[in-house]
Amino acid sequence: MSSEYLVEVKDLKQYFPIKTGFFKTTPLKAVDGVSFDIKPGETLGLVGESGCGKTTVGRSILRLYEPTGGSVKYMGEEITASNMQEHRKHMQMVFQDPYSSLNPRMTVEDIIGEPLDVHKLYSSKQERREKILGLMELVGLNAEHATRYAHEFSGGQRQRIGIARALAVDPKFIVCDEAVSALDVSIQAQVINMFEDLQEKLGVAYLFIAHDLLVVKHISNRIAVMYLGRVVEIGEADEVYNNPQHPYTQSLLSAVPIPDPIIAKKSQRIVLTGDVPSPMNMPSGCAFRTRCRFATEQCAQECPSLTERKNGSQVACFHQ
Amino acid sequence: MSEEYILQVKDLHTSFYTDSGEVKAVNGVNFNLAPGKILGIVGESGSGKSVTAYSIMQILADTGKIVSGQVLYKGQDITKFDKKQMHGFRGKCCSIIFQDPMTSLNPVYTIGNQLMEAILLHTDKDKKQAKERAVEMLELVGVNEPQKRIKQYPYELSGGMRQRVMIAMALACEPDILIADEPTTALDVTIQAQILELMQELQKKMGMAIIMVTHDLGVIASMCDEIIVMYGGRVCERGTAEDIFYRSGHEYTKGLLRSIPRPDSGKERLVPIAGTPINLLNLPKGCAFCARCDEAMKICLTEVPPQVQMPDGHYASCWLTYKKQMEEAGGAANEQ
Numbered sequence: 021m022s023s024e025y026l027v028e029v030k031d032l033k034q035y036f037p038i039k040t041g042f043f044k045t046t047p048l049k050a051v052d053g054v055s056f057d058i059k060p061g062e063t064l065g066l067v068g069e070s071g072c073g074k075t076t077v078g079r080s081i082l083r084l085y086e087p088t089g090g091s092v093k094y095m096g097e098e099i100t101a102s103n104m105q106e107h108r109k110h111m112q113m114v115f116q117d118p119y120s121s122l123n124p125r126m127t128v129e130d131i132i133g134e135p136l137d138v139h140k141l142y143s144s145k146q147e148r149r150e151k152i153l154g155l156m157e158l159v160g161l162n163a164e165h166a167t168r169y170a171h172e173f174s175g176g177q178r179q180r181i182g183i184a185r186a187l188a189v190d191p192k193f194i195v196c197d198e199a200v201s202a203l204d205v206s207i208q209a210q211v212i213n214m215f216e217d218l219q220e221k222l223g224v225a226y227l228f229i230a231h232d233l234l235v236v237k238h239i240s241n242r243i244a245v246m247y248l249g250r251v252v253e254i255g256e257a258d259e260v261y262n263n264p265q266h267p268y269t270q271s272l273l274s275a276v277p278i279p280d281p282i283i284a285k286k287s288q289r290i291v292l293t294g295d296v297p298s299p300m301n302m303p304s305g306c307a308f309r310t311r312c313r314f315a316t317e318q319c320a321q322e323c324p325s326l327t328e329r330k331n332g333s334q335v336a337c338f339h340q
Numbered sequence: 341m342s343e344e345y346i347l348q349v350k351d352l353h354t355s356f357y358t359d360s361g362e363v364k365a366v367n368g369v370n371f372n373l374a375p376g377k378i379l380g381i382v383g384e385s386g387s388g389k390s391v392t393a394y395s396i397m398q399i400l401a402d403t404g405k406i407v408s409g410q411v412l413y414k415g416q417d418i419t420k421f422d423k424k425q426m427h428g429f430r431g432k433c434c435s436i437i438f439q440d441p442m443t444s445l446n447p448v449y450t451i452g453n454q455l456m457e458a459i460l461l462h463t464d465k466d467k468k469q470a471k472e473r474a475v476e477m478l479e480l481v482g483v484n485e486p487q488k489r490i491k492q493y494p495y496e497l498s499g500g501m502r503q504r505v506m507i508a509m510a511l512a513c514e515p516d517i518l519i520a521d522e523p524t525t526a527l528d529v530t531i532q533a534q535i536l537e538l539m540q541e542l543q544k545k546m547g548m549a550i551i552m553v554t555h556d557l558g559v560i561a562s563m564c565d566e567i568i569v570m571y572g573g574r575v576c577e578r579g580t581a582e583d584i585f586y587r588s589g590h591e592y593t594k595g596l597l598r599s600i601p602r603p604d605s606g607k608e609r610l611v612p613i614a615g616t617p618i619n620l621l622n623l624p625k626g627c628a629f630c631a632r633c634d635e636a637m638k639i640c641l642t643e644v645p646p647q648v649q650m651p652d653g654h655y656a657s658c659w660l661t662y663k664k665q666m667e668e669a670g671g672a673a674n675e676q
Contacts, residue, residue, distance in 0.1 A: 069528040069529070069530060069531075070528055174616045174617070176616065177616070204384040204385055204555065204617065205384065205555065205557070205596060205599050205600055206384060206595065206596065206599050206612055206613035206617075206632075207612070207616070207617075208599070208612075209598075209599035209600070209610040209611070209612035209613070210612040210614075212601075212610055213609055213610055213612060216609070231528065231529065233529070234558075234600070234601040234602070234603060235601055237601065237603075238601035238605070238607070238610070261603075271530060272529060272530060274533075275529045275530045275532065275533035276529055276558065276603075277529075277532070277533075277536075277556060277558030277559045277561065277562065278558055278561060278562070278603050279557040279558040279561050279585070279597070279600055279602065280561055280585060280602065280603070280604075281561045281562065281581035281582055281585050281586075282582075283603060283604070284558070284561045284562035285562060289533055289537070291530075291533055291534055291537060292530045292533075292534075295498045295500060295501070295531070
């Protein structure tokens, strides 16, 4: 291995051109200079409000979009459009909606078998079938389910099919894009436990994208917090959760409804005023300054970069 | 009795008649709502919590029908109301806000138009007064520049703003009851916090009762005076937030609480509830939860558990709690 990191993301930029006039297009800066790295077998949680670019980061890493700038390295090797096919054997994705991410006209066997077909990972029909049944067992599905169609399953079971499909190529890195958000709490816990078991068994690393902060804190080793296309804070999960440094992280965490009446009544909410600004028309300097309690003149002029704090977290703020 | 409660739901049964059979979505729900209180209804998808809310408003889909039971509003049974009476009830006595503010506003009318519609329908205000009231309501729910907003269309507003407009619309005629069906599920946490704060503030100001339907245990923990937990169309447990979270008497409630990550917990594993939610087409004879319950006994399979009363109006419908209480009572009697 040429690098201690499995995945290195450096200054990733993803702009989408939006038509704003007859001849004019304005770039929508969905991701604007995001850097982080993930070690083998680690879980990095990525949180933020809708529209902050967290899903786009996940998709750009896997080249579902062609990034505007920056680099993504897998085991020290730069990923480009031409070698992506090869890299998809090591990097896979689990999607949010277990209803629309499975082809309704394919049986479970074919859904899970498709990555095997694409990457030609078997030598005989027999081997293909054995591999598929092995994967189904791994995610807790019965062998008799193999000939059924996706609509015959509940949400939790469908998400298991999606996970089995991602695991088919034996990846080392999986992007979980809101993989448990659409599930009921009792089923969500089953799937979260499964993610943890699989990590222990197979040593996969996750980029766990979610908006439920309690779930992210539970599953992640480290957490990155995004606001309007930039990472504002990244650090150890417990530090970010218990000792948030960036004013945005602080207010985000204080807004989380806590399932415990005594703690909930004691906690003080820092309610943010206003809405997230449009990424088409970002504020100058620090993007959060329009909603920040501590904003000063400096915040409007310069964009703060990530710097390390006492607790080991990296924070992009001039004041905290 | 009817003076004490503004709304009483008694043994409500609602079914949907589909091609594959009768889906019993609500199976004998009972609860009382006191004026000015916040009642939370929690449960997973398919537990019948939304159908209960829709049954009160009688806005069920065409295939759905209230089979039996009573919904008493100030002592009057509104399930017996005709269409015209229901028109008068909705909006004026009881309003509802829905989960998705994107689809519950009409995209081809302005915000002002939609707000005024309710006011013109239920009060004898003229157009000018209705417009004034609309502006006043928008101001009340914290929409900035209300004069400008009433001329805008829903697509011009953000999700949080739309939900505020929905709340303004629901409260425009000062109803006694506001039903909120997953009002913040589609919103981000920071916006959710704003909306929940707004609802609590308005509740104090206007004094209406709120029925909060949600699947999020975090949302109800801080807001509700009283909580009912539903599973398979029945009420499993009823009590205050403290009763439900710290002294829960039903295995399903306990299971739910074990399966969510807690703020003060470390990396210990979650304890999920095994199995999948029940099929409402084919309800079990006994307790609806028995197939997923670790503590299920023989009697759970065959007989519906009774309501086991605990202090302060807290009750749970569970045979296990019943057994425990019987044993305690027996023990106490023996000592004497």
